Amino acid sequence: VTGGDELPRRLQRAPTWLLSQAHGHARGLLAEALGVHGARGYHYRVLAALEEQGPLSQADLGRRTAIDRSDIVAVVNELEADRLVRRAPDPGDRRRNVISLTAAGRRRLARLDEAVAGVQDRLLEPLSAGERRTLVALLSRLVDRR
Amino acid sequence: VTGGDELPRRLQRAPTWLLSQAHGHARGLLAEALGVHGARGYHYRVLAALEEQGPLSQADLGRRTAIDRSDIVAVVNELEADRLVRRAPDPGDRRRNVISLTAAGRRRLARLDEAVAGVQDRLLEPLSAGERRTLVALLSRLVDRR
DNA sequence: CAGATCTCAGCTATACTGAAATGC
């Protein structure tokens, strides 16, 4: 037996494998599309949460974006270095920082939104509109554990 | 605004996000189930490929399992240390190692197969049998890019 | 010679843990 590159049969249709492959593809598209603007997934999630919710503490940001408290620190450092967010002490609770979007952050987010929308289209390109809705509905059920 | 932990609306139904969440859940279940037997996903993939294809070179193993050539080295080291595979020089091509399953490797694989099957069931538990087939079919189309 | 193989060192993104310092 010299080679070939077929996967073990056990894996071919295993849901865990399919999810891992589909996610890998999606992650690649996303990294490429966000990378054009110097961003990663964490940056997009934080900017989006700030636009939708207004200024938030780092702990709240973490809860809203499902990013760990310790990773939020690094992401906010990077966004602040690029002047996309501001970090200010909370006068009402001196343990907290209040993170808020700058005008530049809002503009960056608008461009990232377009990039992310393009990724969804390219990812779902093999499916019809109805199939896309079905997939989203089934995945939502899995994620919500109902 | 004090807190809450809802995701930004943009993300809630985005296919890339749902795939990432579903994959994260699947990966957690898999790591837990394989961890009971001291294994990770890479170990399972390599053992399964060897059982289905027979002895393979490390390069062929990598192609069959979609694992990088450099990661195969470490995985085979670990499996060999546990006496689950054997690594022997290929007499017909001295660049290659021939990796083959041991009896212990076969027994370990049987237990990992059970663990992995249990994970699929728990993962898909919120869906009916028909919905599971639909999900697998749609994900297969995404992965095969048709 | 070009090309394949194995190995090593190192890197990225995502996600998580533990602990310390500070403040409520």
Added chain:
DNA sequence: CGCATTTCAGTATAGCTGAGATCT
């Protein structure tokens, strides 16, 4: 006091790159 917040240092998995030595 217990608890929350920020920060830092470290871990783990999956996946990848580049380079060197060896061999076809």
